[in-house]
Amino acid sequence: MNCEQAQENLGPYVDGELAPDACTALEVHLEDCDTCRAELATVRKLASDLAPQVDTLVPENLWTAIEQRLDEAGEATPPTARRPRWRVGRAPYALAAAVVFAVGLSLVGLVWTGSSAHASTVDFSVLLNGLPLDANQAFGKFLALYDAREGSLADARQYAPDLSFDIPDLLPGGFHLQAIYLLRFGKLEGVAAAYDRDGEFLGAVFHRPVAKEHFGQHKDYPCVVGKHDGHKVSVGAWRLVHLTDPTTCHCVLSRLDERTELPDVMAAVAPALPEGTGRHGH
Amino acid sequence: MIEHDLLERCRAGNRDAQRELYDQTSAPIYRLLLKMTASPDDAFDLAQETYLKAFTQLGRFDGRSSLATWLYRVAVNEALQFLRRAKQTRVKLQELAAEDCAASENGRTTARLDVNNALAMLPPNDRAMLLLRYQEGLNYRSIAATIGCAEGTVASRLNRARERLRNLLQNSYEWEGSDSPMHPKDRC
Structure with a gap:
């Protein structure tokens, strides 16, 4: 797996939507690639930041x-x-x-x-x-x-x-x-x-x-x-x-x-x- | 999980059942509309229309997706239609982004765009994708059913939306490992 393929799969990987065999291949690539590991951290941070931070109150009326x-x-x-x-x-x-x-x-x-x-x-x-x-x-x-x-x-x-x-x-x-x-x-x-x-x-x-x-x-x-x-x-x-x-x-x-x-x-x-x-x- | 019995009573126009369905679903629906429009008043109006449409069109719900997904679909359609017409979120967010930019001591402008502002500056379809996945926690299959696209395209659509969001945030994000050339900071 090259970096381009790896980075296409980072989103589905973080989202739990990547097939098991693709997960394994991605994890092998990540072990040796600093760039893709940094990219993974970015994707995770975006996902975390987009998650609701506080409860939204529905208007009473x-x-x-x-x-x-x-x-x-x-x-x-x-x-x-x-x-x-x-x-x-x-x-x-x-x-x-x-x-x-x-x-x-x-x-x-x-x-x-x-x-x-x-x-x-x-x-x-x-x-x-x-x-x-x-x-x-x-x-x-x-x-x-x-x-x-x-x-x-x-x-x-x-x-x-x-x-x-x-x-x-x-x-x-x-x-x-x-x-x-x-x-x-x-x-x-x-x-x-x-x-x-x-x-x-x-x-x-x-x-x-x-x-x-x-x-x-x-x-x-x-x-x-x-x-x-x-x-x-x-x-x-x-x-x-x-x-x-x-x-x-x-x-x-x-x-x-x-x-x-x-x-x-x-x-x-x-x-x-x-x-x-x-x-x-x- | 919304019970089958509740659905049938809603279909029959039972007001108590409609209220029960509303109680079970209004928080995520309103939250989604609020983030889609960046306006409590518009979210309020669109939530009304979402439920009016849902209650009057429940007969068309065929059960191929969950009722919650179907409701999301009604809400997203309402929001996208509204945003296409109004195009006002872009204006609002441009104003918001302008407010969030303050002149620094050396005269350069320093962006302090946060993720919510950047989200609302995205094209509405991208915004819907990211909100459904990361705010509402829908899986790719449910996102596809909500947006009305092929399940196989959800990953690429999310990648594209994520990339656009990153581009907006690129100058203000406090990236971990900020020495990386891929993640410049403090630029506006």
């Missing part, structure tokens, strides 16, 4: 968070009473919730038939909790909470004239507009949009900064997107990023990197955002 999401996942198809009040033309109540939630389907002609009494809050927890299972459906559940109805960009501007936003047909990065929604957060108007890039979902929500945001058990952190300070909530690879100006909080849900793709997307949906703004005042 981890199971609670999992259990809560299991409960919510069990309600993935909401009961009829909780479905949004949609009509298609004159065919009342015929639209299945699954269709309502499937962002991307053409829901032309939907008529908003009522509203629920919500305080002026924006509760993102149902959206955030549903992300690991199905982002489209989670976004649909969020929309349903706030009595969303579909409309055009002109409808959205007329419906929420105090909000500053843009909803282009095509976002930087190749996200295509699927639908625009008009929402109501208590007494405040809101607007949302759903985008798609080859099956990758991106959602945008615009609301007045005075509406208080809730994120359930998820943590909210400051962040920087391009030249703007904002805040974000992360769920796995998903990011709900908020940049706020005096009239509007621009919330974008995506899997985009904050340093590369997201700044251009935020600039597209929040074209009037002054440099350096974005910290939330909720």
Whole structure:
């Protein structure tokens, strides 16, 4: 056995995975080779240093968070009473919730038939909790909470004239507009949009900064997107990023990197955002 | 060893059984995710997703590996997918490494990179290999089942990961027998 062969076998030897005959050959080589003995000591030290030095404590609230999401996942198809009040033309109540939630389907002609009494809050927890299972459906559940109805960009501007936003047909990065929604957060108007890039979902929500945001058990952190300070909530690879100006909080849900793709997307949906703004005042 | 009865009750959606499985496995799963991401918050999120996926996909567990190995596989996949997207550990660790480098009196920079920092600077696949072997103590067969590679390639993959780790540590490691030209020290 030469040094090259010996050193290839040092790892498996230390790991107890080397065949007995190869062990014997290696040990014979090691008896006469200072270099390989030094190399063996190095491999052993690395293995030792990589072993856990202290017990890692699992966060106490981890199971609670999992259990809560299991409960919510069990309600993935909401009961009829909780479905949004949609009509298609004159065919009342015929639209299945699954269709309502499937962002991307053409829901032309939907008529908003009522509203629920919500305080002026924006509760993102149902959206955030549903992300690991199905982002489209989670976004649909969020929309349903706030009595969303579909409309055009002109409808959205007329419906929420105090909000500053843009909803282009095509976002930087190749996200295509699927639908625009008009929402109501208590007494405040809101607007949302759903985008798609080859099956990758991106959602945008615009609301007045005075509406208080809730994120359930998820943590909210400051962040920087391009030249703007904002805040974000992360769920796995998903990011709900908020940049706020005096009239509007621009919330974008995506899997985009904050340093590369997201700044251009935020600039597209929040074209009037002054440099350096974005910290939330909720 | 996770009992067959527990597995069946978990498959049936029994919440007590799910909690029991979580109690038996959460420490190593969370520890692995913590080392993979270098972030308690990300590890917290990914652990949630790991168990959500595990509980909803237990029907797909075919028993060819142990349930613990299968759980590791779910967790590693979640972590790798997350890291591919976020690429944030590299940034974090670059910041960490920068903090760990202090200017010395003669103006040179002295590295004090420790093994944990160096580990997190590795490509995620290398990091997973080393953690599964040396932190979690998995044998090569279980590592292959977790990573989804041929058992015969585990040794070479570990060798490569170990070599990359050594290269990162080379300038700061307190090698025994430091006169050896293979192990230079105090260089940055």
